[in-house]
Amino acid sequence: MALLAIRDLVTQFKSSAGPFNAVNGVTLEVERGEMVGLVGESGCGKSLTLRSIVRVLPRGARIAGGQILYEGNDIAHLSSGNLTRFRGREISMILQDPMSALNPVYTVGAQLMETLRETRGLRGKAARQRAIELLRLVNIPDPERRLESYPHQLSGGLSQRVVIAIALCAQPKVLLADEPTTALDVTVQAQILKLLKDLQKQLQMAVLLVTHDLGLVAQTCSRVAIMYAGRVIEEGTVEQIFESPRHPYTVGLIESIPLVDGPLHTRLPAIPGSPPNMAKPIIGCAFAPRCPLASNECREGTIPLYDVAPQHRVACGKHALVSKHSVIYGVRANAAS
Amino acid sequence: MSQIATTPVQTQVARIRSPFAFRLRRGKGRGKLYVGTLIVGAIAVLAIFSRVIAPFDPITQDLTSQFLPPSHAHLFGTDQFGRDVFSRAVYAASLDLQIAFLGTLFCMLLGVSIGVVAGYFGGIVDLIAGRLIDVVTAIPGIVAIIALIAALGSSMLNLYIALAVTGWTAYARLARGEVIAAKNLQYVQASRALGYTNRRIVLRHILPNVITPPLLFWITDMVGTVLLVTALSYLGLGPQPPTPEWGAMISEAQPFMLMAWWVPLFPGLGIVIAGIGLGLLGDGLADFLRPEVG
Structure with a gap:
């Protein structure tokens, strides 16, 4: 049994245009003593997922559905008073x-x-x-x-x-780290990260690290979850995610990491378009409007999580077609000038 | 030459010896603060030591010396019962300041408590507190106080109750707004994530951040309360005669105003000076404590 298991978590914001789900069905597991990276671009709901676990939510936000199982007990629906026994004692959090x-x-x-x-x-x-x-x-x-x-x-x-x-x-048995190095200098970032890694090993503590820096995840974590528009769209070990990504968005993220020894005078590949407006209900795959592989069936229903390998799950109907080389965002190929 | 060069350094050292004095010297509004403190301090000394300072008993009548004009024996003259106006005014200062201080203190305690709870917990608690504030604010204060005193009877305790019941809303509004802002401070959120109890978060991490505006308003509120209480007792709703009280003294002296001007004048001056003093103190303190920008 996982130490911390999040199942179909929905965290909702009230707004004048009606409620919208900033976290829209996140499923994620953290085992004892492992370090998991939660990666995504700004506004994809990664911080909110973290804050939902200890329920330190911004004004107007509430958990609207799903479960957060800590050692098998659902803490998502505990009263605030009972949750206090978990905060800091079992699950602790550090802020940006x-x-x-x-x-x-x-x-x-x-x-x-x-x-x-x-x-x-x-x-x-x-x-x-x-x-x-x-x-x-x-x-x-x-x-x-x-x-x-x-x-x-x-x-x-x-x-x-x-x-x-x-x-x-x-x-605590779980440490939630919400972009712990973002506000620091680069050299200090490395030190803090090394400290977190050392502490995780020394204290046998699970760490859930939220970041938008894939490179940092590759260095420190054993597993990664990629979030997009309030969902985890791919989850796997660091090797699986970096060597054989199965979601076009993950491929795009990896492609857009600047390489020190990469080709000169070419543009950095970028995923065209921008993330969807979360205030509108999303039908089908949230990434479909930006995906080079999208077809009509991608825009219908809900995309389930497919098990593509042990520990490797992906929310993409076309995962069989996806590899590092099959998804081309087309920029690196023709942008040489 | 060297002497000239060292002079500024020496003043610098002298200045930072006491951090409070240093800030007072530089702070804005220090003139207001000094004058206000001086006036309020003087009235407070009169009030606290009224038994020692007043040369005559404020209540015992002496019908052989009615309406004596100000003189050496009777500094402010005597009233229609031959009582020394100076002694009565000094005793009245004690009573009026006490009502102004305690009446507003209860308002502040009640208001800040309600405001902090409403702002911190939000949701339904905030909604109920908000509507309660609206309802109490909607009733004109003086009318509500008169109604409450009429219903409960005229006594000091009932006066305090009436003041507290009607006067807490401004404090609650101030505190609630500040708490909502302070709740979003990172270290307050961090302390929630660390599993601190609500009581500890509120008392140790939120209250110190939100207390300054209510404290400043407290002084300003005292000005209003001095005027309110003297007005109430002028109308016969405050402390009853023969208790010396500025408003009641003016009210009692009204029929003799033209022949004995000194009887209503000195309690009147007392009200004005106390009002000005507290006003300057509040204003100066607000300027002094307001963070300087730039």
């Missing part, structure tokens, strides 16, 4: 911008010890001792002194380490 994820008026130590007290019931000396251990765990030099620092005295990388330390207070 570390500088604003810390309260500016309390010291690092105060915030760490507050979390230790809330989630573990540690107080006084024991809490202080544990706080120092946690800071050491995330490789912060001179942790005793850092306890007294205020967030504004920390760099972005240090702040993110503190945020991670706070998230680890109660030794």
Whole structure:
């Protein structure tokens, strides 16, 4: 049984034009101790999926359907009070911008010890001792002194380490990371990512990493889920996704990664068009308007998830035709100038 | 030469010795703040030490010395019962400031609590609180207070109840709006994801962010309440005679206004000065605490 299993999750926004499903039937599994990447372009619902798990949703959003199974128990329909027992203790979350994820008026130590007290019931000396251990765990030099620092005295990388330390207070089994490196410098990004990877191995913790950077996923994760328009459209191991993608959108994403040793003086391939308007109901495949392989049957009904290999599932009716070389977005071939 | 060069450095050091003094020196609206604090402070000292400062008992009548004009013995003269107007005005300051302070304090506590709960939990709670605010706001304040006092009877406790029931809505609105903004702060969301209890999130992470506007409004509200309470007791709905109270004193002195101008004048001045002082204090504090842009 998977540690965390999301089944047909629908998260709905209220809007003046009526409700629309920003997360539209996400199905995803995270096993104990594995690192899973959740990838997609802006607005595809990847952050919202993550926030739905701990139900820290923006105003007007609510879970409208589906299940979120944590160790077999559905936590999607727990009351907020009962969910608090899972938040931070079993499932923890780190946010995108570390500088604003810390309260500016309390010291690092105060915030760490507050979390230790809330989630573990540690107080006084024991809490202080544990706080120092946690800071050491995330490789912060001179942790005793850092306890007294205020967030504004920390760099972005240090702040993110503190945020991670706070998230680890109660030794959660799942860590949700919402673009943890987006707000950081490139060199710091690599350090934070390595830290997350090390912690995941050391603490046997499952990590669900949301990002729009495929390269980052390839380096760190064992499995990947690709999202488009509120659905997971392809899911598999890193090798499966990068070596034999079976969804035209995945192919397009991989093709559009700039290569250091790629051809010069050619345009970077891009997927034409733009993501669909989520406020309208989507019939058939959401990607069909932009897909070079789309035919009429792609625009009808709902596309199910096909099992194409062990652990490899794809939501594309034409998956048999798709390979890295069969889907041509046509840009790389004729754009030389 | 070297002496001239070191002078600015020395002032810099002197300035940052106390962070509060440093900000006060630079802050905008410090004139208003100083004058307001001075006036309110002076009235507060009079009020707190009224027993020591007032030379005569404010209630005991002395019918041999009616309507004496201001003199050394009676600084503000005496009224129709021979009572010392200065002593009565000082005791009245104590009572009026107490009502202004406590009456608005209860309003603020009630209003901020309701506003924070409504803003934080949203949904149906917010809807109910919002409609409640609308209903209370729709009834003109002074009419509601008069009706409540008429129904409950005229006593200090009932006056406080009437003030609190009608006056909390502005605080609730202010707090609710601020909480809705603060709820979206990343660290508030992070603390929810970390499984903090709602009570801790509200008290430690939201309240410190939202309390400044209600606190500033509190001072301004005191101005209104001083005027309201004196108006109420002028109409006979506040503390009853012979209790010294500015509004009641003016009301009692009205028939003798032309022959003994000093009887209504000094309580009147008390109201005006207290109003101006609190107004300046509130205004200056608002300027002082408002974050400077640029």
